[in-house]
Amino acid sequence: MDFELTEEQRLFQETAQQVAEKEITPIAERVDESGQFPRETIAQLGELGFMGVAVPQEYGGAGADTVCYVLALEEISRACASHGVIMSVNNSLYCEPVLRFGMEEQKRRFLAPVASGKSMGCFCLSEPGAGSDAANQQTTARREGDWYVLNGTKNFITNGNEADYAIVFATVNKALKHKGICAFAVERGTPGFTVAHLEKKLGIRGSSCAQLTFDNCRVSAENLLGKEGEGFKIALATLDGGRIGIAAQAVGIARAALEASRDYSKQRIQFGKPIAANQAIQFMLADMATEIDAARLLTLNAALLKDRGLRHTKESSMAKLYASEVAMRASIKGVQIFGGYGYMMDYPAQRFMRDAKITEIYEGTSEVQRMVIASALLS
Amino acid sequence: MHTIVCIKQIIDPEIPADQFKLDASTKRQVRGGLSLVISAYDQNALEVALQLREKVGGKVTALCLGESGAMGAIKTALGMAVDEGVLVSDPPLLESDPFGVVHILAKAIQKIGVPDLVLTGCVSGDTGDKVMGPLIAEELGLPCVTFVSKVEVKDGKALVRRIVEDGYELVEAAFPLVVSIISDDSNVPRYSKLKDIMVAAKKQVPTWKTADLGLDGERVGAGAARLQMRDVSIPERDSKCEILDGETPEERAERLALRLRELKVI
Ligand SMILES: Cc1cc2nc3c(=O)[nH]c(=O)nc-3n(C[C@H](O)[C@H](O)[C@H](O)COP(=O)(O)OP(=O)(O)OC[C@H]3O[C@@H](n4cnc5c(N)ncnc54)[C@H](O)[C@@H]3O)c2cc1C
Numbered sequence: 046m047d048f049e050l051t052e053e054q055r056l057f058q059e060t061a062q063q064v065a066e067k068e069i070t071p072i073a074e075r076v077d078e079s080g081q082f083p084r085e086t087i088a089q090l091g092e093l094g095f096m097g098v099a100v101p102q103e104y105g106g107a108g109a110d111t112v113c114y115v116l117a118l119e120e121i122s123r124a125c126a127s128h129g130v131i132m133s134v135n136n137s138l139y140c141e142p143v144l145r146f147g148m149e150e151q152k153r154r155f156l157a158p159v160a161s162g163k164s165m166g167c168f169c170l171s172e173p174g175a176g177s178d179a180a181n182q183q184t185t186a187r188r189e190g191d192w193y194v195l196n197g198t199k200n201f202i203t204n205g206n207e208a209d210y211a212i213v214f215a216t217v218n219k220a221l222k223h224k225g226i227c228a229f230a231v232e233r234g235t236p237g238f239t240v241a242h243l244e245k246k247l248g249i250r251g252s253s254c255a256q257l258t259f260d261n262c263r264v265s266a267e268n269l270l271g272k273e274g275e276g277f278k279i280a281l282a283t284l285d286g287g288r289i290g291i292a293a294q295a296v297g298i299a300r301a302a303l304e305a306s307r308d309y310s311k312q313r314i315q316f317g318k319p320i321a322a323n324q325a326i327q328f329m330l331a332d333m334a335t336e337i338d339a340a341r342l343l344t345l346n347a348a349l350l351k352d353r354g355l356r357h358t359k360e361s362s363m364a365k366l367y368a369s370e371v372a373m374r375a376s377i378k379g380v381q382i383f384g385g386y387g388y389m390m391d392y393p394a395q396r397f398m399r400d401a402k403i404t405e406i407y408e409g410t411s412e413v414q415r416m417v418i419a420s421a422l423l424s
Numbered sequence: 425m426h427t428i429v430c431i432k433q434i435i436d437p438e439i440p441a442d443q444f445k446l447d448a449s450t451k452r453q454v455r456g457g458l459s460l461v462i463s464a465y466d467q468n469a470l471e472v473a474l475q476l477r478e479k480v481g482g483k484v485t486a487l488c489l490g491e492s493g494a495m496g497a498i499k500t501a502l503g504m505a506v507d508e509g510v511l512v513s514d515p516p517l518l519e520s521d522p523f524g525v526v527h528i529l530a531k532a533i534q535k536i537g538v539p540d541l542v543l544t545g546c547v548s549g550d551t552g553d554k555v556m557g558p559l560i561a562e563e564l565g566l567p568c569v570t571f572v573s574k575v576e577v578k579d580g581k582a583l584v585r586r587i588v589e590d591g592y593e594l595v596e597a598a599f600p601l602v603v604s605i606i607s608d609d610s611n612v613p614r615y616s617k618l619k620d621i622m623v624a625a626k627k628q629v630p631t632w633k634t635a636d637l638g639l640d641g642e643r644v645g646a647g648a649a650r651l652q653m654r655d656v657s658i659p660e661r662d663s664k665c666e667i668l669d670g671e672t673p674e675e676r677a678e679r680l681a682l683r684l685r686e687l688k689v690i
Contacts, residue, residue, distance in 0.1 A: 107622060
């Protein structure tokens with residue numbers, strides 16, 4: 046493992062830090078409170094290249110690598126986890142599969158506008174009855190000549206309310222189980238494709254979480270990504286990359302919690318001295334910092350393997366599992382260090398805790414990550 | 425239109441005050457591992473140059489005298505889509521006083537080829553010097569306009585907006601020209617686009633040393649310094665918190681105003 050950053054990785058990090066600090070940190074609390082999608086800053090991130098970091102420039106992206114991507118995502122998420130997830134879904138869950146599995150024409154149509162930040166993408170795998178058991182797809186795709194007709198409901202879709210393009214998984218034959226699943230690129234506005242409902246959430250409140258319905262929604266066979274029946278493989282390969290992004294998001298949230306509580310502990314006086322003078326507080330900070338470094342190393346390791354074209358399923362799951370649990374622990378400690386103020390909405394500690402929780406759930410719960418890791422160990 | 429922008433790498437002024445340290449012997453800031461940035465007004469100067477290029481074409485070169493790590497500043501400038509960069513880095517040169525620095529920069533500018541426009545920041549972000557622009561102009565025998573927010577080209581001449589108290593002057597000047605830049609709403613430095621960073625990272629940047637520049641040894645380095653910093657210190661800051669009571673917001677505001685006047689803040 047060699048983690049000396051290259052020049053471009055260092056510059057990526059620097060730019061992400063600047064944008065996060067100047068543009069996103071100041072609005073993070075407002076985004077959380079209002080639950081409004083941060084259109085302007087997301088558009089700005091898009092113009093700068095953050096919405097298609099690892100997509101080649103010929104398809105509208107920045108042409109960088111996964112390490113650059115996780116460095117940038119950590120900085121953005123440190124400022125605001127809502128921005129983090131919006132960016133992560135667009136990059137990892139939308140752009141990546143179109144880049145990897147799309148034909149040339151599909152990349153021109155479906156990738157370039159999204160990677161360049163002009164449009165937005167989302168990823169529709171989960172369903173009311175298909176969460177951890179994602180292969181249990183009930184959404185159907187019925188072939189009719191050069192068309193497929195989609196019917197079904199997708200649940201909890203991040204960016205679902207804003208996305209111009211969606212990757213939708215559906216089965217051509219339930220009896221084939223996961224081998225019947227296909228992936229389609231579907232444009233917003235296609236008749237029968239509706240945003241049915243928006244969820245109210247505990248955290249990452251600036252990102253949308255939508256229920257999407259497909260009611261006799263006709264999409265051309267030209268929109269099929271990969272071959273018929275390859276959808277589940279595409280979903281799993283996509284999540285291998287996506288989990289690295291969520292790990293980076295979690296590291297960012299954990300760092301925000303650490304930095305806020307470190308600063309607060311130096312300034313909060315009790316018993317005539319800063320609370321940071323107590324070993325009990327110091328040890329919490331020390332544990333947070335150590336775990337965050339470990340989580341970042343796991344994340345970079347998975348990113349590096351991906352950049353080298355090596356298998357990284359297990360390492361991505363390890364990074365996601367560990368980093369998300371670190372974010373949760375660190376943000377709970379953060380609230381503790383802030384004491385009563387940590388429980389108040391006026392201070393950011395509670396936001397970090399609410400935002401951290403989702404990282405243990407989406408793109409596979411911690412239990413699912415352990416299943417993935419164990420099956421890699423035992424196979 | 426060729427513009428050379430002189431940039432200086434300094435310790436990020438935004439670092440927490442308690443990380444700011446002075447070296448008692450050199451009277452300089454201790455760099456340690458602190459984050460380094462391009463001095464703020466130099467960033468505005470880069471922005472002015474880039475806007476000018478967008479309007480009239482040409483190229484922008486960033487020039488920096490500094491430690492080898494100052495390559496980072498050049499790369500940052502290249503990330504903002506500056507066309508080329510030159511680093512002058514030779515440890516003895518860094519001991520020069522402002523007159524020495526100007527001699528070095530002027531020689532580097534001559535080696536690049538005197539451009540249409542040389543830009544500097546109006547004030548150095550760490551030492552607070554305001555001399556670079558005028559002294560470079562003197563050294564190169566060029567006209568100079570200071571404290572400028574914006575440069576335009578009209579009928580082959582420069583039209584520059586010079587900020588003065590309560591207003592601005594519009595100055596027309598012939599190229600080649602040296603201009604020192606002040607910050608303004610019109611020249612807020614842009615963020616690097618990630619795709620430009622990819623180009624910047626790969627770009628070759630020459631590093632010039634004393635021997636490359638044909639410097640006058642009498643004028644550079646510690647021995648030639650005519651100005652010496654005798655003493656610097658970090659001001660002690662004391663903060664106190666006072667809480668003012670009042671029944672209504674109006675009452676509290678009034679008390680606050682009176683208290684501020686008492687303290688001669690307003
Ligand atoms: C805010 C948010 C955004 C989301 N964004 C997207 C998106 O953009 N696209 C998308 O497709 N999905 C998205 N999801 C869905 C997310 O991926 C699922 O919620 C997640 O995979 C868990 O599925 P579930 O909610 O159905 O929980 P369930 O699968 O019902 O799990 C409930 C509990 O049972 C446990 N469990 C389940 N099976 C097992 C087992 N075999 N062994 C042990 N424990 C088990 C789980 O770990 C969990 O603790 C999002 C979810 C949320 C909350």
